Amino acid sequence: MVIFPVTSRYHGIEIAKYEMPPEEGETEPREIAYLRRRFLPPLSKPRDEPVSTEHVVTQGERLDNITASHLGDPEQFWRMCDANNAMLPQALTEEIGRRLRIPLDLGGTI
Template sequence: MLYRGSRYAGTEVIEPVNSQGEHPRVLALRRLEPSPGVIEHVVLEGERLDHLAHRFYDDPKKYWLLLDANPGELNPFELLKPGRRIQVPRNRVVSP
């Protein structure tokens, strides 16, 4: 069950066939639109996504905004290599 205001709220529920022939209900891939109002941040030694989310959004649970804005990197630890430039989007989510 998805709560109203969830970033997954508009995502389609699909039932693909898995290797056992079952049809589990799962969410389809979520389409990521380009992030508006992006700034660039150079990662410093020891920074974490929750700390950056707290700094930029005043909410450590919004770390996923940083992940969404940097879709070329699937591993969050690679995203946080010191010296790397990452995109920091404007806070596009209002907390429920």
């Protein structure tokens, strides 16, 4: 069983199983475990996630550095994407002056 840490975007996603029919020469079916889909928030709907502050993007900034500065972990960039309705992380820093919603740091209890 795969267990993801609470800081992972996959934490809490259901692990499902698919049973494959036995291959030639085998008697037992094979079971394949996989993660169910992680649905992204609708782009047209404002996020309900609590926001601690905003950050104004400046020239040359990178999302991992912004995330590290505000959330203490550059690998939490996916939370920034979710909070700002972005499918592509790089889209968040393309526009100078863009105001990014900084999700509230829930102390690892995401």
